[in-house]
Amino acid sequence: MDEALVIAAHGSHLNAESSTPTYDHADTIRATGAFGEVRESFWKEEPSFREALRTVDAEEVYLVPLFISEGYFTEQVIPREFRLEDWDPELWDSDGTSATNATLAAEDTDQTVHYCGPVGTHDSMSDVIVQRAESVTGDPDVGDGFGLAVVGHGTERNENSAKAIQYHADRIRERDRFDEVQSLFMDEDPEVDDVADYFESDDIVVVPLFIADGFHTQEDIPEDMGLTDDYRTGYDVPTTVEGHDIWYAGAVGTEPLMADVVLERAADAGADVSSAIEQVREETGGAKPATGD
Amino acid sequence: MDGEYVDALVATAPDGIAFDDLHVAHESDGYTFQTPDVDHSGIDEETLRTVAAESPYVRNWYFWHATAPQKADRWAFLRWLEGAEQRDVAERYDALADGVSATWGELHLTVTLSDGERAYSVRHRADADVGTSALDTHDDPLDAREIAKHDDDGGYRPLKTAPSLQTGWAFPALSAGEFVTTVDAFYPATIANWHREREGELDVNHWRDTVDRQTGIYGVVKTWDRGDGYEHVNWVAEACCDDSQCLKRREWQYDEETDLGVDGGSGEFPCREPCSLVIAGARQWTKLEGETSQTYEFELTPSEKEQVEAIIDAVADGEAEDIREADIYEGANRYRARFLRAKLFDDEGNLGGVETEQ
Numbered sequence: 001m002d003e004a005l006v007i008a009a010h011g012s013h014l015n016a017e018s019s020t021p022t023y024d025h026a027d028t029i030r031a032t033g034a035f036g037e038v039r040e041s042f043w044k045e046e047p048s049f050r051e052a053l054r055t056v057d058a059e060e061v062y063l064v065p066l067f068i069s070e071g072y073f074t075e076q077v078i079p080r081e082f083r084l085e086d087w088d089p090e091l092w093d094s095d096g097t098s099a100t101n102a103t104l105a106a107e108d109t110d111q112t113v114h115y116c117g118p119v120g121t122h123d124s125m126s127d128v129i130v131q132r133a134e135s136v137t138g139d140p141d142v143g144d145g146f147g148l149a150v151v152g153h154g155t156e157r158n159e160n161s162a163k164a165i166q167y168h169a170d171r172i173r174e175r176d177r178f179d180e181v182q183s184l185f186m187d188e189d190p191e192v193d194d195v196a197d198y199f200e201s202d203d204i205v206v207v208p209l210f211i212a213d214g215f216h217t218q219e220d221i222p223e224d225m226g227l228t229d230d231y232r233t234g235y236d237v238p239t240t241v242e243g244h245d246i247w248y249a250g251a252v253g254t255e256p257l258m259a260d261v262v263l264e265r266a267a268d269a270g271a272d273v274s275s276a277i278e279q280v281r282e283e284t285g286g287a288k289p290a291t292g293d
Numbered sequence: 294m295d296g297e298y299v300d301a302l303v304a305t306a307p308d309g310i311a312f313d314d315l316h317v318a319h320e321s322d323g324y325t326f327q328t329p330d331v332d333h334s335g336i337d338e339e340t341l342r343t344v345a346a347e348s349p350y351v352r353n354w355y356f357w358h359a360t361a362p363q364k365a366d367r368w369a370f371l372r373w374l375e376g377a378e379q380r381d382v383a384e385r386y387d388a389l390a391d392g393v394s395a396t397w398g399e400l401h402l403t404v405t406l407s408d409g410e411r412a413y414s415v416r417h418r419a420d421a422d423v424g425t426s427a428l429d430t431h432d433d434p435l436d437a438r439e440i441a442k443h444d445d446d447g448g449y450r451p452l453k454t455a456p457s458l459q460t461g462w463a464f465p466a467l468s469a470g471e472f473v474t475t476v477d478a479f480y481p482a483t484i485a486n487w488h489r490e491r492e493g494e495l496d497v498n499h500w501r502d503t504v505d506r507q508t509g510i511y512g513v514v515k516t517w518d519r520g521d522g523y524e525h526v527n528w529v530a531e532a533c534c535d536d537s538q539c540l541k542r543r544e545w546q547y548d549e550e551t552d553l554g555v556d557g558g559s560g561e562f563p564c565r566e567p568c569s570l571v572i573a574g575a576r577q578w579t580k581l582e583g584e585t586s587q588t589y590e591f592e593l594t595p596s597e598k599e600q601v602e603a604i605i606d607a608v609a610d611g612e613a614e615d616i617r618e619a620d621i622y623e624g625a626n627r628y629r630a631r632f633l634r635a636k637l638f639d640d641e642g643n644l645g646g647v648e649t650e651q
Contacts (some may be wrong), residue, residue: 016442016449023438044569046453047481051565054485055477057364076508109497274618 002036004058005029005266008049008078009066009211011042018212019045021253022066028284034276035062043073049081053109060112062266066253068120068152068209069164070099083107095166096160097121097167101269114269119261120164120209122268126171131285133178133205136237136249143177143268147201151208151221154187162188167210169227178205186220193224196242203238203245211253222248256284295577298355299345303338312357314382316351317341329383352409353382360411360469366488367473376406394421397561398540399458402472413472415479416463428463434471437464437478452570454480454540454560484540490544490563498566500526501548502538504575517579523547524554525582531555533571534564537548537610591637591645600633601626 007026012018022040041052053061063082070092079087084104091102099117103167106113106187119125133138133148152165159201160177172183179201180266184192196202206225208217219231227235227248254256260280267273280286302310302317310317316327317532324341325334328350345541359373372378375385375393385393389406397401401418404411415437420428431440441581444450444457464475477484480521489495498506500523504514517525526547534543534557541564543557567575593601603624607613616623623629639646 013570014449019442023435027435044573045451046568048569051482051485054489055482057362057367072509080506080508199295 002058003060003062003271004037004039004056005035005262005271006018006039006052006056006061006063007039007066007220008041008052008063008082008261009043011045011071011166012212012214013044013293015212015214018214021212021251024254024256024258025066028256028280029263029276031142032263032273032276032279033269034263034273043077043081048081049078052080053106053111053113054109058111060152061106061113062116062255062269064116064262064265065118065209066258067118068253069161070094070096070118070121074118079115082115084113087115092117094121096163103267103269114266114271116269118287119258119265120211121167122261122264123171123174124264125252126168127286128255128261128273129168129207129209129252130172130175130177130248131257132207132252132255133247134285135255136205136207136247137203137239140251142205144179145201145203146178147180147182147199147204148172148178149182149184149192149195149198149204149206151184151186151192151206153210153216154185168209186216186224191224193226195225195246198246199244201244201248205247206251207249210251213251213254215265217251257281257286259284260286274292296311298352298359299342299487301355301359302345302351303341306341310354312354313350313361313377315348315354331380349386349409353386356411357468361450362470362473366485367486369488369491370473370476370484371469374402382426398454398483399456400476400479402476404472411469413469414463414465415467415472415475416465417458417460419460420463425463425465428461431462431464432466432471434464434467434474434478437475441479452539452568454483454564455538456536456540480540480562481500485567487562495544495563495565497544497563499545499548499613500553500567503545503567503572507572511576514572514575514579517575517582523551525578527554529571529575530557534558536560539564559570587651589647589651591647593637597633597637600629 007022009019009022017041019042026038026040029035036058037056039052039056041047041049045047065078067073075089082107085107087104092099094117099121101114101116103112103114129150133142150165150169153161162185169181169183171176180199182190182198184190184195184198186192190198195206208221210217221233222228222235225248226245227239228239229248238247260277263273263277263280267277306317306319314329316325318325323337326336326341326344328348331344332629333344361368366397366446370418374395375389377385386406389411390401392405394403396418399418401416401421403414414427440459440462441453442450443459445459450457458479466601467475473484486495501518503517507514530543530553533539534560540560541562542560544563546552607616607625614635616626618627620626621628637645643649
């Protein structure tokens with residue numbers, strides 16, 4: 001029997017566009033034919049986490065959370081709502097940014113579910129952040145003379161929320177591509193409000209590590225950074241703030257290359273999708289997959 | 294195409310076929326081929342091929358085994374649509390020639406037979422009699438996701454089964470597989486749950502089960518249940534789950550032993566547990582209902598009391614926007630409401646000048 005990919009995303013009761021990146025990435029993967037079925041599922045929309053598996057014909061399912069960090073949603077909500085028997089966060093053996101995958105049975109459908117870590121903590125997410133910077137500047141070689149700010153929500157309920165942001169900021173910094181790389185947060189220090197204080201570079205690309213554009217990425221962050229007094233009037237890209245040109249990218253999750261991260265998660269769990277990964281990287285402007293380790 | 298179903302029949306005959314009035318077998322003296330119209334036995338393969346090629350029973354068998362989606366619920370749904378359990382093949386094919394339709398929520402579903410092939414279509418039931426040329430036509434089932442997102446006024450629909458599906462579109466020519474994908478995109482999981490219910494396997498999670506499962510910001514809802522009373526859950530169901538709000542038929546109750554006191558609705562497909570909107574509402578109500586009542590003293594004329602009731606009714610029934618601008622005979626008319634506010638509210642917005650905190 002065919003294998004299916006089920007993407008688990010947050011969705012929204014209020015914002016019609018919250019689901020859009022999920023649909024877009026699912027469509028990209030669907031078009032590769034790598035899976036017999038590709039299904040979107042949502043915490044706040046339908047099909048719900050509770051009922052997505054029963055709409056899938058395949059006996060074997062790769063379940064990939066379209067979430068940024070590991071923690072409450074990936075360790076409690078999703079396994080519970082999908083009724084994954086004998087789930088234990090220890091199965092991922094993660095330090096907060098190193099989730100792997102676990103193979104479990106779904107209690108209500110008996111399907112075999114390869115439950116993968118979230119897209120946000122996969123290594124290839126660093127590539128998506130960089131690509132987002134390329135997209136917003138229109139420069140495939142962006143880096144020299146630029147600072148990069150990776151922005152996250154902050155701790156809230158979950159200490160891993162900040163870890164994922166710092167993890168990718170560190171990885172990108174090590175590449176020496178941007179003059180400076182800094183992680184910033186909405187509700188803790190260093191705060192995104194003070195973005196100009198944290199960089200010496202004249203140009204700063206700001207990439208929020210969010211799955212979908214919504215209140216935080218479209219209203220709070222642009223206003224907090226001083227790109228605009230009122231998000232409804234919009235802002236320019238770049239906008240000059242305190243002598244720096246701020247290139248605000250909007251949610252990283254809308255970058256087409258995100259589809260690659262979803263596939264990488266499934267591949268790590270054993271899905272045979274290498275040609276789909278190649279195809280998606282080609283279509284979405286990602287780098288060629290590295291050969292060997 | 295002709296070859297396909299005949300080849301398949303010949304290949305399957307040794308296993309025996311008994312489906313929808315078609316009986317085929319391969320025995321030592323040759324093939325038997327029986328339908329309500331013909332009865333052959335001891336025929337050779339060439340004769341079998343000739344009779345099979347002309348038989349609607351063979352094409353019908355082939356459709357259900359090679360063309361229709363084989364997942365049990367999708368298959369049963371397609372059978373239900375054309376009344377396969379109520380009509381024999383001959384009757385069905387007569388009916389299918391003119392098209393057989395059914396309603397699924399707000400969807401108007403039709404299957405038609407032309408040139409021996411089934412073709413499916415989906416549109417809003419309000420558009421059932423509208424010419425297809427007057428509708429925006431689609432052929433990609435996943436377009437349904439976008440159509441389902443907004444109502445006719447452009448408002449976001451967080452609940453797919455709310456009776457607010459926009460009109461003006463059609464999927465005029467779908468294959469069987471595309472058809473079930475389309476229906477499932479408009480109303481996710483309704484086919485699966487409908488089928489489970491028909492099979493006696495619907496896994497209902499009642500209010501108590503669902504609330505007990507909640508964590509995080511929704512964990513507070515557990516505290517709303519106190520003692521044996523469940524009147525508050527009746528109010529939730531009346532507010533959110535009535536047919537005027539959701540087309541699923543509510544099958545969940547307070548708990549396994551305790552049915553709620555309000556009607557679950559008459560929808561074709563069941564609702565098996567309180568949805569995320571109900572839980573989000575319940576979270577807010579848990580907080581609000583934690584307040585204790587106070588006695589406020591206002592003076593209202595009888596008409597003003599009735600007007601307050603009319604305004605609440607109009608908002609609750611989604612009719613406030615339908616009240617005409619100059620229809621000052623309606624209590625929920627905008628001018629009437631503004632007059633009431635001008636007369637009864639003080640500068641701080643307190644009704645009757647009475648402060649909320651006393």
